[in-house]
Amino acid sequence: MAAPSQTAGHEAAQSADDAAKIAALRRTKAVATAALVACVGVFLGARALQDSYPAFAYVAAFAEAAAIGGLADWYAVVALFRRPLGLPIPHTAIIPANKDRIADNLGRFIEVNFLAPGPVREKLEEVDFALLVSEWLSDRRRSAGLSRFVGRLVPQALAAVEGSGLRDFVVKRVTEQVEKVQVAPLAADLLTAFTADRRHQQLFDELLRVFGRLLSDEDALAAIRDKIRQELPSLANLFKADAYLLKKIVASAATLIAEVEADAEHPMRHEFDRFVKGFIDDLRTSPDYAARAEQLKRDLLARPELRGLAGDFLSSLRSFVEQDLASDQSAVRRHLADMFVQVGKQLADEPEIRADMNQGFVMALASFVENQKSGVSTFIADQVRRWDILQLTRLVEINIGRDLQYIRFNGMLIGGLAGLALHVGERIIFHN
Template sequence: MSAAPSEMLARGAQLETEDRAKLVALRRTKAIATGALVVCVAVFLGARALQDSYPALAYVAAFAEAAAIGGLADWYAVVALFRRPLGLPIPHTAIIPANKDRIADNLGRFIEVNFLAAGPVREKLREVDFALLVADWLSDRGRSSGLSRFVARLAPQALKAMEGSGLREFVSKRITEQIEKVQVAPFAADMLSAFTADRRHQQLFDELLRVFGGLLNDEEALASIRDKIRQELPSVANLFRADAYLLKKIVASAGSLIEEAEADPDHAIRREFDRFVEGFIQQLRTSPDYAERAEKLKRDLLARPELKGLATDFLVSLRTFVEQDLQSDDSLVRRHLSDMFVQVGHQLAADPKIRADMNQGFVVALSSFVESQKSGVSTFIADQVRRWDIVQLTRLVELNIGRDLQYIRFNGMLIGGIAGLVLHIGERLIFHN
């Protein structure tokens, strides 16, 4: 946290150093320009004084005179930008201070029209791979862990807000509406078809065989079967213990049949079970009677009061689990969220198509935002310029462009001197004097 203020202080010191260097360069250039102007005046006076003795000095005097005039004119023009020359109240001087508001408005409009136009903004935004930046950010385990902690802190509050809002009833109603649209019988037939693919239902038949095999070894079950047999046999047969003999035969035959069915994957009983299952699935898919029964069962289930509170109970249970889990140092929710964010970052970095779609979305969203706010930016810039201290504003402008403006004075002296010399030569040629 302490790095930011120190960095700002360092940057401020660097700017102050740069401003001092600019100020020294500006003053040096001003002094040289003023010195050049004084030299022009001195040369003019000297050449004019001696031109009677040395006629050629008339050309030097003409050059120096025009150069001095040009230098003075450009000095006036440069000074008039920032202040009144010699403090005199001359009209159309101190241009920048006098037109601060107009400059502020024009600067704001200039930035709005030229820098914040829709086309240039979109082109500049397209140069940035926002999605890759997001991917790199998420791929960092530390950042993803921090994001997961932030999201995890918000999760209980979001779930609690959902409990007290109409979202619970809305979700419950929407789920019920969608369930009501589902035709249960065909849906169940499709599920059973998927289950019975590759004869996977034979595993269920194997379990049934093991259950029947267990019954044949259950003494209580055998005793019950023997009692049933005894009740059906004549009394004379019971005297010869026919019930025990029949039971033994039945158990042996059944056990042998079960063993054969278990050992033979293509046993007749298994094929019969296949036909039973296929027939049942077909009836579920086509039978109106089955369809009506399934729809009635669905309606009865949806009408049960337990389902009405299911959404509430689910949200309460979910919030309780999340709150308890987040109290743990090794939170399952935070760990899974962090892993998910890292995985999203890796997948996003590896999928250029998704990144292209995301970047296009960023461009549209950000350009629309800039388009809607650019007039506000223009107004903000204009207001900020208006609030600037006029002395500070003038100093800032002069400090940054004043040195270049001083060269106008050099150019003025040079161009003026050449123009004066050309006019003097023309005068001599025309009037022959």
Template sequence: MNQASAINPENAEKLAALRRTKFIATGALCLCVAVFIAAKLLQPRFPWLGFVAAFAEAATIGGLADWYAVVALFKRPLGLPIPHTAIIPSNQERIADNLGRFIEVNFLAPGPVREKLGEVDFSALVADWLSDRQRAEGLSRFVARLVPQTLAAIDQSGLRGFVSERMLEQVEKVPLAPLAAELLSAFTDDRRHQKLFDQFTKVVGKFLSDEEALAVMREKIREELPSLFNLFRADAYLLKKIVASAGSLLEEVRADQDHPMRQEFDRFVEKFIADLRNSKTYAKRAEKLKRDFLARPELKALAGDMWESLRNLIEQDARAENSMIRSHLAGMFVEVGRQLAGDEKIRADMNQGFVVALASFVESQKSGVSSFIAEQVKRWDLGQLTRLIEMNIGRDLQYIRFNGMLIGGIAGLALYVIELVFLVN
């Protein structure tokens, strides 16, 4: 404790009140002595003063006894080495230990702590804090400043490699063939795969109208026909017929959504999907393809490049003046605050969580608090400790002296009356 804490305005006022009360109590004690002496001297002339003398005598004795009791708490009366005086200074360490244990047992017990914590609406405080746009923006700036350190920590800790390996392991566990079958089934709903068939017919149609492609086809036909037929340009005739027939067929297919070729394509796709879903051969091929793909070094390099690109993008945005990350974070914090303010169930769960967490923390630290309080009290200056206690409770203790004089005087007067009534002949 320092001297400043003892002479601040509040303590100065308490000290002044204590001195006034002491002065009045001492004056009352001196008055009792004076009244006693005067009454005894005048009693032969005025017998009724015997009652006054008895009251004043007993009041003096009571006042002296209570003065002794009050003074003995803080120091030795008149400086005499009387046993069991200066109680507070002589028992500083015991008082410190008992005060620490008292606070630990009575103020930091689990029941009262949980009850007091339960009175606080922590979630409302959090919601109000987050709902303030300025505070949310400040929090977003703080979080954004941590982004580079967080990303660097991820790299240095090997967390990125660990996560990548775990993801690849999980991907390897997923059967590819049934998954592909499900995807294709979703794609073929409402015969959407027929659009792919339409594109195929258009490609074939473009092929049949390409001069170079037709020249190659004519050359192939020429090689297969006998020489006699080539003299009559049969290859050109056959090519023309083939192209015309194919073109006509493709036109019919594109115009008729229920054409037999479309139905055949439907059956082909359905069979392929069923084979993907149920065939062990397809499953083995798909798994081998998946393993070969995951084992390729290009995939790992691609993952590394994607991570570096993502990291650079995040770091640059976090440092930018108009950061999108900060803006979205601030908006998210504000929205979280508003949603939290309106959801009583979540707030109740949060408050319960706060109570459990803080109560557990207090329970684990209360012995340390007790020891801390005891150590602090033991370190206090002895004289300063005595003055502090006397300033805070000394004024009330002085009223004990008034009560002692009053009760003692009444008792003395009662005894004097009893003496006159029963013991005097």
């Protein structure tokens, strides 16, 4: 919206321009009228002198025809805007009498010639909309303003989602898609990626460390010793064979664990490789494994906790976003602004993406113009109809009236030449 001082300045400039046009129009009218009066005066003077000076007959013929031509063109020009001399002559005051038809034709002319699909599309294709978007987003201040605007909308959008059926719809659709997924082959593929380059040996190392810690745990050793004592004969227990066996077992196990940890090619490691590979193959091909995996998936999806998880997630997300956006140092707004700036810079370096975006802009805007052009035509016609007829006439006369006055000059000149030609023809034909 323009400032009041700017609007006043524009109106003053427009009024000065109109005043200059009116002054020029009045001067031209005065000159044309004076020329017409001069033609009449010359005609009368030449007629009075032609008996004494026959050459004045030619001047009289020229002046008479020029006056008639000037008068006829004066009538034609005046008839466009008003009734000549106020007389109710038919087919005069053409513009005021045909205001509605002019309004309809003007609106239809703009619709057909300016808002046709071809010219509109050609004009739109001249504009690089995507580059304008890129330059706009690349400005840090504008992107920051956009991030603030988006930041105000995000909590409202989350609240709308939370209060609508969209959450249940999303959960239902996600559940349907998950139900279509074959879990066993997917798990086999994931494990295959995990076991590449024998990365599963890291899991085996962790298992070895767990066993190592178990061998040094007093409670675990006591439980193992009790189990050994239960299995040995009573006589062996008298000689504390359980303690001896436990010591041997722990020592042997510790030695084995140390050997396996130190040797990357230990047979136990290769045995673990074979176990893992066999398990993955069974998971991928075994119908029994597949059935168990599908049953586990169905049981998981049927649990009510899973459906409540989406609601809890949205509530937590909304709470976090609202708290963050309330802060002056909002991380969400900062990341949004950075993202918008980065998108703008990357868009500037991607001509193919810009071309696709521009094509989309052209299609969308051309379709919009095509759907709305009849409304534009009606709007223009209605606006012209609402104009005050005196204002409309004055507007047209101010802008083209001066040029129309030159028709009077041309009428006088052409009429005079035609009258002179006819007079010469008359003298030649009739030899007088």
